[in-house]
Amino acid sequence: MTPLLLSAYTASTCLGRGLDATRAALQDGRSGLAPCAFETVKLDTWIGEVAGVDAQMLPAALSRYDCRNNRLALLGLQTDGFDEAVRAAIARHGRQRVGIFVGTSTSGILQTELAYRRRDPVTGALPDDFNYRCTHNSFSLAEFTRDYFGLEGMAMAISTACSSSAKVFAAAARQLALGTIDAAIVGGVDTLCLTTLYGFASLELTSSRPCRPYDAARNGISIGEGAAFALLERADIAQKGSVLLLGAGESSDAYHMSAPHPEGLGARLAMEAALRSAGLATADIGYINLHGTATPANDAAEGKAVAALFGNRVPCSSTKGATGHTLGAAGAVEAAICALALTDGLLPGSPGTESPDPAIAVDYLLHGRAGQAHHALSNSFGFGGSNCSLIFGVVDK
Amino acid sequence: MNALTAWIEGIGCIAPGLPDWPSARAVLRGEQPLLPAPSLLPIPTLLPPAERRRASRVVKVALAVGLEAIAQAGADASTLATVFAASGADGHNCHALCEQLATDDRQISPTRFHNSVHNAAAGYWGIATKAMAPCQVISAYDAGFGAGLLDALGQVVVDRQPTLLIAYDSEYPEPIFAKRPVPDVAGISLLLTPERSERSLACITVTPGTDAVDTLADPALEALRNSIPALRALPLLARLARGEAGSVCLDYLPPMQLTVSIQPC
Numbered sequence: 001m002t003p004l005l006l007s008a009y010t011a012s013t014c015l016g017r018g019l020d021a022t023r024a025a026l027q028d029g030r031s032g033l034a035p036c037a038f039e040t041v042k043l044d045t046w047i048g049e050v051a052g053v054d055a056q057m058l059p060a061a062l063s064r065y066d067c068r069n070n071r072l073a074l075l076g077l078q079t080d081g082f083d084e085a086v087r088a089a090i091a092r093h094g095r096q097r098v099g100i101f102v103g104t105s106t107s108g109i110l111q112t113e114l115a116y117r118r119r120d121p122v123t124g125a126l127p128d129d130f131n132y133r134c135t136h137n138s139f140s141l142a143e144f145t146r147d148y149f150g151l152e153g154m155a156m157a158i159s160t161a162c163s164s165s166a167k168v169f170a171a172a173a174r175q176l177a178l179g180t181i182d183a184a185i186v187g188g189v190d191t192l193c194l195t196t197l198y199g200f201a202s203l204e205l206t207s208s209r210p211c212r213p214y215d216a217a218r219n220g221i222s223i224g225e226g227a228a229f230a231l232l233e234r235a236d237i238a239q240k241g242s243v244l245l246l247g248a249g250e251s252s253d254a255y256h257m258s259a260p261h262p263e264g265l266g267a268r269l270a271m272e273a274a275l276r277s278a279g280l281a282t283a284d285i286g287y288i289n290l291h292g293t294a295t296p297a298n299d300a301a302e303g304k305a306v307a308a309l310f311g312n313r314v315p316c317s318s319t320k321g322a323t324g325h326t327l328g329a330a331g332a333v334e335a336a337i338c339a340l341a342l343t344d345g346l347l348p349g350s351p352g353t354e355s356p357d358p359a360i361a362v363d364y365l366l367h368g369r370a371g372q373a374h375h376a377l378s379n380s381f382g383f384g385g386s387n388c389s390l391i392f393g394v395v396d397k
Numbered sequence: 398m399n400a401l402t403a404w405i406e407g408i409g410c411i412a413p414g415l416p417d418w419p420s421a422r423a424v425l426r427g428e429q430p431l432l433p434a435p436s437l438l439p440i441p442t443l444l445p446p447a448e449r450r451r452a453s454r455v456v457k458v459a460l461a462v463g464l465e466a467i468a469q470a471g472a473d474a475s476t477l478a479t480v481f482a483a484s485g486a487d488g489h490n491c492h493a494l495c496e497q498l499a500t501d502d503r504q505i506s507p508t509r510f511h512n513s514v515h516n517a518a519a520g521y522w523g524i525a526t527k528a529m530a531p532c533q534v535i536s537a538y539d540a541g542f543g544a545g546l547l548d549a550l551g552q553v554v555v556d557r558q559p560t561l562l563i564a565y566d567s568e569y570p571e572p573i574f575a576k577r578p579v580p581d582v583a584g585i586s587l588l589l590t591p592e593r594s595e596r597s598l599a600c601i602t603v604t605p606g607t608d609a610v611d612t613l614a615d616p617a618l619e620a621l622r623n624s625i626p627a628l629r630a631l632p633l634l635a636r637l638a639r640g641e642a643g644s645v646c647l648d649y650l651p652p653m654q655l656t657v658s659i660q661p662c
Contacts, residue, residue: 096605096653105514112491112573116499125572132576137485138515138536152652154605156544157536159515167533174551179398180605194498199510250531254523258511269529383511384520386532 001173001277003235003244003393007183008085010076011228011336013323014048018079023340029368031322031351033210033222038192039110045206048224048324049192050075065144067108067135073144073189076227085231086149086185093182100155101172102142103164103188105328105382107157108135110193141189153181159328161382162291164188165228166331169390170248172232187229188332196223196327203258205295211325213292213318213350214299214364216357221293224324228332230339242395243339246375247278253385260298264305266387267291267379271309274377274389282310285391286373287341289334291381292318292350293325302379303360310362315373317365321352331380335390338376342394347371401550401603404662406596407472408637409465409563409586411436411458412621412628418465424618425631425638431617436582443525451508452521453487454582455567459518460525462584463563470588470596474526477588478552478560480533481519482545484579484626487512488569495573518565530558541566542585542630543649549589550603559590564627583625585634593662599637600660608646608656622648633657 010018014032015025025032033046056071077083090098115130134140142157154175158167165188172184190196200206200223207220235244251273253266260267275282288310291302299318306316319337326333341348349368356364378390408418415421416437423429438457441449443464452460459481467474485491490512497505514520516534523532531552537544542564549562565584569577593600611632613619622631632645636659644658 109491109495112495113498116495119499119572125575130576132573133538137538137577139484139538139540143538154544154547154653155537155540155650156548158534159536160519160532160534161514161516170531171533171548171551174548174555177399177555178401178551180401180547194503195494195505195510195513198498198503198505199494199507199513202505202507202510204507250533252519252523252529252532254527254529256524257517257520258507266529273531382516383514384516384534385523386516386519386534 001247002177003246004173004176004232005235005238006230006243006245006339007233008082009230009336009339010080010082011333012050012076012079013226013326013333014050014224015322019340023344025322026340026346026348026368029349029351031210033324041194041197043197043201044208046210046222047192048222050225062147064131064134065140067111068191069108069141069189070144072191072225072227073141076189076229082229089183089231090149095151096153097182098151099153099172099175099181099184100142100145100151101158101168101184101186102145103158103168103328103331104138104141104190105159105161105164106190106193106195107138107140109195110191111135113194145185160386161384162327162330163380163382163386163388164328164331166380166388166390167250169245170250170388173245173248176232184232185229186232188329189227190326190328191225207294210352211294211321212352213294213320214356214360215353216355218294218296218299220295222324224326226323226326226329226333228329228336230335238395240395241343243342244393246393247274247391249273249277249389251387255385258383260301260381262301264301266385267302267381268305268309270387270389271377274391278391280375280391284375285314285377287347287376288314288316289338289376289378290316290318291379292320294320303362307361312361312363315347315363315365315371317348317350319348321350331388334378338378338392341376342373342392345370345372399554401554403550403553403589403591403601404593404597405587405599405601406590407466407470407588409462410634411462412583413581421634422638425635431615444521448521453490453512455487455565456518456521458565458582458584459563460522462586463522463561466561466586466588472588475528476530477528478530478558479519479522480545480549480560480562482535482541482564484536484538484541484566486515486517488567488573492570492573539626540650541626543647543655546603553589553591557591562587562589564630566626580624583627585627585630597662599662602658604656605653606656607652608654610648610654611645
């Protein structure tokens with residue numbers, strides 16, 4: 001693919017709001033996970049909750065969109081100067097020429113979960129103040145973003161579970177290549193809700209401890225939430241130190257709804273497709289941000305695929321021990337972490353992981369260290385066997 | 398801007414009173430009246446028996462319209478990239494989860510949970526067809542067909558990859574139905590290819606713009622177009638049914654609409 005410039009990017013997770021907080025936590029090897037005390041949830045698990053989401057107010061004119069997911073979306077958009085960068089791009093390109101491609105797995109479903117507690121005792125009706133379209137529906141995040149910026153062009157939500165906000169980069173890159181748009185807001189937002197907390201618990205995929213990706217004793221995920229965005233434009237305005245999207249690869253496992261292909265075949269196809277898309281060889285990759293959810297099956301399958309392609313030559317880590325698994329936001333959050341790794345010369349470690357699984361033959365980073373990668377690969381895999389790998393590069397400093 | 402051009406090799410359709418593309422074609426040509434009837438969903442024989450029994454209405458409609466387009470084209474499903482576009486996931490499953498999570502017993506079924514994802518139909522398609530190619534799953538509320546068409550054309554034109562577009566929607570039960578009154582299940586699929594072949598039915602070129610949206614003269618068909626998001630594609634299907642060259646403007650995401658020019662092969 002033709003390289004694209006990340007002309008602005010931002011990430012907010014339980015590590016903190018924005019790039020500086022994220023960078024500081026990655027440098028310190030700090031985790032943002034804490035025992036679950038979300039809403040009325042009673043589960044023995046740890047979560048990555050973003051501070052200040054409840055206090056985030058939406059503009060009065062957009063109050064119909066009010067829900068936890070869009071509050072976190074707005075918090076994210078108003079961080080690191082991202083909204084100013086978008087407005088400048090709109091001024092350059094026009095309201096119809098900036099597209100929106102955002103990923104989410106559960107959007108504002110928490111709003112529906114809460115509304116079901118307030119059904120009319122006689123008719124069973126949901127309360128009048130409940131707005132399905134602007135909160136629960138998967139497109140709500142995209143439509144809120146479109147209305148917030150007053151945009152008039154294309155918009156889509158991509159919802160492929162935990163690969164959602166990686167696949168947005170690929171979809172936006174296609175439209176930029178077609179020339180239907182000149183810039184794209186890409187990103188992902190997912191927030192804590194009962195469906196995912198109780199759902200992953202029902203599958204026995206949540207850990208009662210902070211998650212331990214790639215650990216021999218790993219036993220499940222810690223669910224997180226996050227908002228991360230990037231503004232993609234053509235790379236002719238890139239400068240030294242700019243981060244570029246160089247390649248994207250997508251594949252399907254065609255295997256099982258909630259278990260990965262045991263040999264990581266779909267994962268391998270996605271990484272190979274990303275390398276082809278970027279015109280790079282495995283030797284060019286200097287850091288891999290793994291999907292690394294810390295379930296026994298995911299890390300074993302992904303580890304096999306990474307080892308088969310890269311051997312143990314490439315430093316790699318999952319940062320979900322720091323952020324939790326932000327589900328539909330994970331692709332965009334980890335794209336921002338790759339961008340920080342490339343610009344800061346930092347190879348992030350894996351808070352929580354103590355003893356890397358000896359059965360997985362990769363160069364797993366327990367602790368972060370200085371190291372200048374020129375190209376970073378990020379993996380995101382989701383339920384339904386949906387896989388996406390992205391490759392980022394940095395313009396030589 | 399590159400031309401957003403593709404060739405159509407296969408068409409699938411299920412809608413209320415329109416059980417497949419040949420019957421939809423006859424109605425859209427004016428040869429048959431549209432008789433009011435609920436959508437008929439074939440048994441998804443592609444799925445293993447356990448999944449077949451449990452398959453939801455969104456899974457059934459997506460698999461059926463996808464297979465209809467592929468059968469018409471004589472294509473191999475395992476090689477095709479796919480784009481699924483739907484306003485929501487399985488509404489009945491969503492209702493059951495929300496209902497249980499509002500009680501003191503929140504121990505939801507793991508099967509219900511993994512079937513709650515927006516990409517459940519896409520996941521079952523992959524399992525059934527063994528397709529390991531890229532699979533996209535979009536939500537755009539009422540604009541799903543247009544959003545799916547744009548992404549599918551991206552894969553056809555940029556990646557030169559034959560791509561199966563499957564747009565579908567289904568109903569919620571009460572009480573969500575009152576907030577999102579989609580009356581029934583429906584789906585439309587198009588197999589789009591980058592090159593013309595002996596199987597090509599028509600060539601389409603899509604141009605985003607702000608033209609006035611085409612409606613359907615028959616009030617019953619127009620009611621379907623308005624009430625089920627995937628059926629925003631009906632004006633395009635009407636042209637394809639009549640084999641007429643020309644252009645139609647499809648309702649997408651106001652103020653942006655999609656003008657589609659059609660050239661039958």
